[in-house]
Amino acid sequence: MWLLKGPIVTLKLTCVASLLATALLSSSLSAEPITFTDVTGQTITLPAPPMRIVTLPNPAASTVIALDGKADRIVGMNEGSKRAFAGGMMGVMFPEAAGITSDILAESGGWMPNVEAIAALHPDLVIQWGQRGDDIVAPLRNAGLPVALMVGGGNSGTEELARENMRMAAEITGQMExxxxxxxxxxxxxxxxxxxxxxxxxxxxxxxxxxxxxxxxxxxxxxxxxxxxxxxxxxxxxxxxxxxxxxxxxxxxxxxxxxxxxxxxxxxxxxxxxxxxxxxxxxxxxxxxxxxxxxxxxxxxxxxxxxxxxxxxxxxxxxxxxxxxxxxxxxxxxxxxxxxxxxxxxxxxxxxxxxxxxxxxxxxxxxxxxxx
The missing domain is CATH 3.40.50.1980 (Nitrogenase molybdenum iron protein domain)
Known part of the structure; x- marks a missing residue:
């Protein structure tokens, strides 16, 4: 009987793996599309809630994490965001964020995206500044990447825009409550x-x-x-x-x-x-x-x-x-x-x-x- 034990165990493991793969595929296929409006009024529809997000504006990463309650959706953030994480409480509360790449801008201190580096992260969504010129947005869209725009964060803007940026992050993460x-x-x-x-x-x-x-x-x-x-x-x-x-x-x-x-x-x-x-x-x-x-x-x-x-x-x-x-x-x-x-x-x-x-x-x- 012991000669048959190995093949039987192998068969059982294979069945389990097959069932898991089928369940994951079924879960992926059954994911509901998500539609939301960015801060510039653009309507965006994604095939499923984004699980891999790249954020270029400084406040975007912390805003998404605050609304979502976790950091695992963010796969790329700019270097200013990462410095803020290291210097404040975000790095203490979400230590895993230290491993998020910040090599996503074409040059330090600007907003021009490094499209090749961003595409390599396979994002479901990229968040970029709006109303700062189409030259920092078009390269992302031309590469086939879905883009949502924030407006008026940081030093410029109004309370209304601050709320709109939060609203967009809440819609993206399903955290409207x-x-x-x-x-x-x-x-x-x-x-x-x-x-x-x-x-x-x-x-x-x-x-x-x-x-x-x-x-x-x-x-x-x-x-x-x-x-x-x-x-x-x-x-x-x-x-x-x-x-x-x-x-x-x-x-x-x-x-x-x-x-x-x-x-x-x-x-x-x-x-x-x-x-x-x-x-x-x-x-x-x-x-x-x-x-x-x-x-x-x-x-x-x-x-x-x-x-x-x-x-x-x-x-x-x-x-x-x-x-x-x-x-x-x-x-x-x-x-x-x-x-x-x-x-x-x-x-x-x-x-x-x-x-x-x-x-x-x-x-x-x-x-x-x-x-x-």
Missing amino acids: KFDQLIAWRDRVMDELAAGFEQAGEIDKPRILHLRSAKTKLTATGERSYQNVFIELVGGQNGAAGLGVDGTVSAEQILEWNPDIILLSAAEGDAGLEAIYDDSLLSKLDAAKNRRVYKTPQGGYIWDSASHESPFTWMWLANLAHPDLFHFDLRQELRDGFGLLYAYDLSEDQIDRILRLDVNGKQQGYQVFAAK
Whole structure:
């Protein structure tokens, strides 16, 4: 009998493999087509929900992962996204993302796709910037790759476009219920801000300057930036209004503006508060004298860009801009928000890291964010 045992086992294994292959094929064939609208209004139909996605815009990878709750759909992201993952909490929460390739752009710092490298990843969908010229989109479509477009993320755009980018990610990943929860969260924070201002009546609006870069050059964001959106939302006035989206400025120009608060971008990881305090001119600003210079926090994404985490930015800046008016418990908001966004339980040390207590801890008003 033992002579027959080997062939019988082999036959059984072969049958199991055959059944598994048949089940997988059947599952693939039975997958329902997916139709969604990108942020430019283009209707896209795919034969099945995309399981291999390449993202070229900086915020796209983290937005898709936040809505999906996992990182396994992303097979390619640009190098800016990967730096944000490494510098923030995304790399901690989704360590497998460290292996995602970022060699998908034709040149560093641009948006022209490396079509050959992207095609080699066999993507079901490529997400690219819209309204930045057809030259960065056409090569992908000419290669037969399905493309969906985001608009207005990062430094430019509006709250409406930020929501549309999230909506598209939710439709792609089948997470519309979670999207509704995130929109309700944004609306709740906006309503609390509006109620606070209504109750306060007339307020003094601090002049807030956001510096996109502060180390090798000074780049301020103007009235057509997303930074302007949240500056005005929290009852501030943009010190660089008139620049458009952004523009290179001099220290002398900033001295003339003399802002009450300066925000340094989280995207410029190597620029700390010394960019202001160690400068012979900028250190004379009211913001510097009153210690109201802050390095913007970074959670799953950079807080001073339009993203799914923007309500954190609004509450953080509202507490700093109007400490007598707003008292958001940002540490609890972070625990609740990260549970909703990422199903992740933050430790106290991780909250300190997100809020940059080591950098900002001695700045005016920042003690409100320390652990009780």
